[in-house]
Amino acid sequence: MFTRRYLPHYGMVLPFLLLFAVFFLYPIGSGLFYSFHDWNAATDPQFVGLKNYQDILGSRDFERAMGNLVFYIVMTVPLGIVVALGLALLVDSFTGAWSNFFRSAFFLPVILPAFLAATIWRWMYAPNFGLVNMVLGWFGYPSVNFLNDTDTMIYALIVVDIWVSAGFNMVILLAGLKGIPADLYEAARLDGASRLQQVRHVTIPMLAPVLFFVVTYGFISALQVFDVPWLLTGSSFTSYGGRRGALLFPVMDMMGRGFGSVRFGQAAAYGFILTTIIVLFTAAMFALRAWRAPK
Numbered sequence: 001m002f003t004r005r006y007l008p009h010y011g012m013v014l015p016f017l018l019l020f021a022v023f024f025l026y027p028i029g030s031g032l033f034y035s036f037h038d039w040n041a042a043t044d045p046q047f048v049g050l051k052n053y054q055d056i057l058g059s060r061d062f063e064r065a066m067g068n069l070v071f072y073i074v075m076t077v078p079l080g081i082v083v084a085l086g087l088a089l090l091v092d093s094f095t096g097a098w099s100n101f102f103r104s105a106f107f108l109p110v111i112l113p114a115f116l117a118a119t120i121w122r123w124m125y126a127p128n129f130g131l132v133n134m135v136l137g138w139f140g141y142p143s144v145n146f147l148n149d150t151d152t153m154i155y156a157l158i159v160v161d162i163w164v165s166a167g168f169n170m171v172i173l174l175a176g177l178k179g180i181p182a183d184l185y186e187a188a189r190l191d192g193a194s195r196l197q198q199v200r201h202v203t204i205p206m207l208a209p210v211l212f213f214v215v216t217y218g219f220i221s222a223l224q225v226f227d228v229p230w231l232l233t234g235s236s237f238t239s240y241g242g243r244r245g246a247l248l249f250p251v252m253d254m255m256g257r258g259f260g261s262v263r264f265g266q267a268a269a270y271g272f273i274l275t276t277i278i279v280l281f282t283a284a285m286f287a288l289r290a291w292r293a294p295k
Helices: 004-034 051-057 060-092 096-111 114-125 131-138 153-178 182-190 195-206 208-223 227-232 250-260 264-292
Strands: none
Touching (some): 051 264, 060 153, 060 250, 096 153, 153 208, 153 227, 182 195, 195 208, 208 264, 250 264
């Protein structure tokens, strides 16, 4: 109830509410408005109803982008978590300076700017003189143009993504490992459990809340993938996704429609389609966790 007594309290939260309204609520409302209009930012918007949504959902680019995205998520999220858990277990096995060294080394790719990470891997993937092709040459394999061959492009991206993101997940999982009581491992050893059995029956169950966060965050991040494939393929707003759209993803398609084709109404509709997918997926993850939780 708004009374003079609580006026100072409302005054303290007013700056946040104003910023929240200007930089969050207004853009959402504005985007929703333009998603039902044909608008090129130069002329008045023309109401078209659901046409923008229909054009996006019925387009081949959307179908190709979603196909790439599903494959990318199915491959990247499980592999990334397995790699991150392995790194966390490795770092946890060391103490003192060695633990700090490996933790810093594995986390370094996370803090690299995206353009620098992409530049490093474009050099490593370069045909003939790239490090990866040099190693393949030592074993008698021919040179592969990883970023221009439609059969290898998405796999090359998956490797880069895991390299970039594994360090972040490792730190989260490592914090979870530090919270597991040592008594549980001692009891498992007394029962004759091997190291692998300890990980399976002690570590993973105790890390369930942390793994839930890592999996959910990984899926949400993967649904918004944009910068690394954009940079690896040298994309622009008029030409993006690499050869035959092998690295075309929804956010790239949305940016291309907005700033390349100047169809900001379609771009806004695309954004709401992606937002709906993310919200539904997140809700499904929390519902699944609640269903699996012990009663």
